[in-house]
Amino acid sequence: MIGLVFKELWGRKRRMAGSLVAVFLGVSFLTGTLVLGDTLAGSIDGYYSQSFGKTDVSVRNSTSVSDEPWGSRGQIDASALDRVRQVDGVRNAEPVIQGSGQLLAKDGAIVESRGPRTAGNWLTDPKLNPYRLAQGRAPRAPDEVVINKMFATEGKLKVGDRTAVLTPEKVPVTVVGISMFGDEEAFGETSFTAFSLEGARLHVAKSPDRISGVYVRAEDGVGQRELASRIKPVLPAGTEAITNKAQVEEGMSQVESGFLQIFRTVLGAFGGVALLVAAFSIHNTFAITMAQRTRESALLRALGAGRRQVMTIVGFEALVIGAAATAAGLAGGMGFAALLRQLFTQFRIGIAMEGLTVSATSLLIAVPVGLLVTLVAALGPAMKASRVAPLAALREVAAESARPTDTRVIVGGVLAAVAAGTVVFGAVTEQMAMAGAGAVLCVVAMVALGPVAARPVAALIGGPAARTRGVPGALARDNAARSPKRTAGAATALMIGVGVVTLMTVFIGSLGASLENSVAGSFKGPLVVNSGGNETGGFGTGLVQDAAKLPQVDRVAGAGTGSLRVDGDASTVSVADPAALGRVLDLDVTQGAMADAGALAVSKSVADDKGWKPGTQVPVTFADGASQRLTVGAVYENTDMTGDYVVPRTVWNAHTRQPLDTRAFVVLKPGATVAEAGQALTALAKPYGAPEVQTRDDFVAAQTEEQQGFITVVYGMLILAIVIALLGIANTLSLAVHERTRELGLLRAVGATRPQIRSMVRWESVIVALFGTAGGIGLGAFLGRGLGSALGNPFAPPVLTLVIVALVGAVAGALAAIRPARRAARLAILSAISAP
Template identity: 80%
Template sequence: MIGLVFKELWGRKRRLAGSVIAVFLGVTFLTGTLVLGDTLAASIGGYFSRAYGDTDVSIRNSTTVSEEPWGARGQIDASVLERVRKVNGVANAEPYIQGSGQLLAKDGTTIQSRGPRTAGNWLTDPKLNPYRLAEGRAPRAPDEVVINKMFADEGKLRVGDRTAVLTPDRIPVTVVGISRFGDEDAFGETSFTAFSLEGARRYVARTPDRVTGVWVRAAGGVGQDELAARIKPVLAPGTEAVTGQAQVDEGMDLVENGFLRVFRIVLGAFGGVALLVAAFSIHNTFAITTAQRTRESALLRALGAGRRQVVAIAGFEALMVGAAATLAGLAGGYGFAALLRQLFTRFRIGIAMEGLTVAASSILIAAPVGMVVTLVAALGPALRASRVPPLAALREVAAEPSRPSDTRAIVGGVLAAVAAGTVVLGAVNEQMAMAAAGAVLSVVAMVVLGPVAARPVAALVGGPAARLRGAPGGLARDNARRSPARTSGAATALMIGVGVVTLLTVFIGSLRASLEEGVAGSFTGPIVVDGGSNETAGFSTALAAQAARLPQVGGVAGVGNGNMRVDGRTAGVRVADPSALGRVLDLDVTQGGLSGPGTFAVSEKVAGDRGWRTGTPVGVQFADGARQTLTIGAVYKNTDLAGDYLVPRAVWDAHTRQPLDVMAFVKLKPGASVAGARQALTALAAPYGAPEIESRDEFISRQTEDMSGFIAVVYGMLILAIVIALLGIANTLSLSVHERTRELGLLRAVGATRPQIRSMVRWESVIVALFGTAGGLGLGLFLGWGLGTAIGNPFAPQPVQVTVIAVVGAVAGALAAIRPARRAARLTILSAIAT
């Protein structure tokens, strides 16, 4: 039996190549995404392990208000430094100050970055300091700074240049040194401007008696845990001692459970899409080849082979194909990961990733998955082959049933109805989990109903081909209708790829439409001062106050970002003067009012979930550890600009030494010139790092541009999935041409020309591709509506992009047929008839 399998594989190399390519591409896709996740995790782990230098113990505020690994903590009493230095086992301890600090470029503008923009003190102990000097010297005077190389290059700054740092006050400084983070130009994309200790106390901490923390290095022979235990008794309440390893682990846990987890899920999902598409191509290949070997299987049965042996032959063949393709796919996945790393680096997604890291878990996932997918895809055809009766070897039999069973139609119809109902219910009730479950069920229903729909859809789609191309077009239509299961199998792979691309397109359009709708419904003014959404970015709150005095301005409200604990839970909050915000934004207040400057307001959704209303007292805790009870003064509906929590600026500023606005909304006086107001605001904002002065439309575009790089990579990966599907169509056609060799010879004998044969095969491919593309577009639009509506976004189908997808699907179908059509046209008449 094993020898027979190898003879079959070697005797049909074209079929073998098609099967191997489908599995290879799927495994390559999955392995590449897993390796990229491993590489990113290893890179982040390396950054965190170097972030604290050789710090053995860190003294810090024990209050946490953010789930982000870079979330700010409040300051602690600087007097702890002397007490810690006296602890037995402490070799050295240095105060550590860090806060917001935006380095300005040589032209006076803010240097943009996706990471935090921070400032602090230069640590004099090289073992505690994770940065090293690449050029120049350490700062000595309060107005001297060391800047990291990435931002020195982007800001066109050199040693000796004069610039400024916004803390948020504008501090003129001299660059005396350029640093590197280990071998990197920066810690990810974090901007770190290092003052002398005196300068950091004056401009960042803004007090000589408070520091962010103390970093401690242990004496020889003293372990981290032992040193932390010795330090703990000298600490004040609200302060804690954490080992260096614990800090690294803590940071990695937050990344693993936050950004990295989402990153892995997204990449894994697209790897799964590629494998699913490949599975349909594999299944179709084995289904065709099994049908072509119907008499062969029957002859084996007639010679005494049992059903199990026939299944075993097909299974072992699938195992050989899966093993060869999986091994090749593992190697290809490494190369694909390298390509993805280059794309992510080019689009500045995540952090810089040097080299590639392959975890054993990724191999243990990708290898079995590739094998299992191949075996499962081949299982159905293998079982059908085992059911061929021995007498079939003595007579001509149909290779495949020409009509799907009634059972398939009934089951598929029920599944489709249940799936559609689940998606609709999830959308109407804004239940994302229900809508997602319906989406998965919709794909299953589509697979089941595919052969049922193939005959009528092929007849409908092929009608124009029959009218326009005559006999070749008619034959192409009939060939597509002849084997509905085969047509459906080839089209389904493309349908899934196109469906996911369409779904993503609609979803992105919905997000943008939601933002446009939210801004249009909340803000009617023409100008926004945009400092970026980063918590450490932004500009001084003095800018909004000065803007309010411009003759063109009728109202302005600055808005800041922050984190705090609300009712015991960490929460991101917006910070503003509620009365000023109420004059420029329509937040659709449903309870209370925003007239008071000390009004604490929450969204209607949060109020409903927590059972709050106006007058409800809510306990909050700030980063400095201070606790306070705020009374809800207003409940509002529009959250696009105000978020879920709106904290009064006066309350917030009492617990921070660096108050910042990240944006300011400007309304003009009646008759004021928008162009004149923008010009006046641009001049006013220049000393504040020149934040962007944008129109409302520009502001909306800027909010979504951060996603553009990641979306471009995602589209690239989805296109690869579609390429796999098109290869499946090409493979199906190639096998179909082989199966119809005698038929093609007869067509040539009765007068069909080579161009007509090529045209017939090409149009058959176009019909299959249009079937898959149309089904994918319909599925993607429906699921895009359902999933988008489930999270409260309007339906935005993006007609231009959807049209492009449809055209590309049809063109790609024609391209997929080039090789099979050429091969069909080259068949010699006599040899084909004699087959």
């Protein structure tokens, strides 16, 4: 039996190659996404392992107000340093000061970065300092700094240059050194400007009595845990000692449960899409080959082979193909991972992924999945082959029924109705989980109803070809309609790929429309001073005060962001003067009023969940460890500009020495022009790091700019999935041409020319591609509307983009048919007629 399998595979190399390619591409896609996740995790782990130098123990504020690994903690009393230095086993201890510090480039603008923009003190002990000098020297005077190489390059700065650092006050400095983070130009994309200890106390800590923490190095023979246990008893209240190992594990745990988990999930979803597309290509390949081997299967049955043996032969054949293609796919996955790494490097995610990291877990996932997908895809054709009656060997057998079964029609119809109803219900009730479940059911229903729709849709789509291209067009239409399962199988793979692309396109369009509507509905002013969404970035609050004095400005309100614990939960909040914010934004206040300068404002969703209302006392904890109760003054509906919480600026400033705004909303006086006010604001903003002065339309576009960059990468990955689908169409056509050799020979014999044969095969491919593309666009648009509505976004599909997707689908279908069409046209007439 095993010999028979290998003989069959070797004797039908074209079929084997088609199946191998489908499995190879799917496994390559999955392996590449898994390896990219491993690579990113390895890179982040490497960064965290180096981020504290060779520190054994760190002393820090014991209050954590953020679940993010880069979340800042409050300052501690500087007296902790002297206490730590007196502990037995401490070889050296240095104070650490860190805070917001935005480096200005040669042109006076802030050097932009995705990562935190920090400033602090240069550690004099090289073993405690994660940075090393690459050029120049360490800072000595309060106005001297060392900057990391990435931002020296970005800001066009070199040793000896004069520039400034915003802390948030503008501090003129001289660059005396350029640093490296190990072998990297920066810690991810973290900008770190290092003052001398005196300069950091003066400009960052704003006090000689406060520091951010202490880095400690142990004596030889003293372990980290032992040293930490010795230090803990001497620490003042509100501080803690943590080992370097525990601190690295803590940071990695936060990354794994946050950003990295999302990253892996997204990549895994794309890998799943690719495998699903590949599975349809594999299934279609086996379905065609099994249908055309009907007489062969019947002969095996006639010679005494049982159903189980026939299934075993097909299953073992699938296993051999799956094993070979999976092994090749693992190697191909490495190349694909390298390509993805380049894409994400261009996207600048903030981590330099040098080399590739492969974990055993990824291999243990990719190998079984590749084999399992192949076996499952071949299961249906194998079962059908095993049911062939022995007498079928004595007569001609139709390869495929032209009509779908009544069971398929009924089950598919019911499933489609349930799926559509679930999506609509989830959209109306804004239940994302319900809408998502309906989306999955829609895909299943689409697969079930594909053969049902294939015949009439192929006839409809092929109508213009039949009318304009004559006999070749009519034959192409009839060929696509005659084999609905084959047509649906090839089209479904493309349908899924195009559907996901359409879904993402519609979703992003809806998100942009939602942001536009929220800005239009909440902010009536024409201008926004916007420094971006970096929590450690922004501009000094003095900018808002200065802007209010401009003759063109009627009202202005600044808003910043920060982290604190609200009712015990780590939360990101907006920081603003509630009364001023209420005068420039319409937050749709449902209870209370944005008038009390010391009151907390919360969103309606949070108030409903917590049972809060105006007058409720809410416990909050700040990064410096201080706790107090804030009174709820207002409950609002519109959260697009502020999030779920607005903390009063006066309250916030009492717990920070570096108050920052990230946005300023400006309303002009009657008669003032936008151009004139924009110029005045731009000039005013220069000493504050030149944050961008944007019109309302530009501000809306900026909100989706980062998402658009990520979506570009997503499109790149999804296009690869569509390529797999198109290769599946090409493979299906190639097999169909091979199996229809006699038919093509007869067509040539009755007068069909080679160009007509080529045209027929090309148009058949275009019909299949248009079927898949149209179905994918329809499905993606429907699901995009449902999922977007579940999140409260309006339906705003970008029509031009969808038209381009449709045109690309048609052109790609024609390209997929080039090779099969040429092969069909080259068939010799007599040889084709005499083919078995």
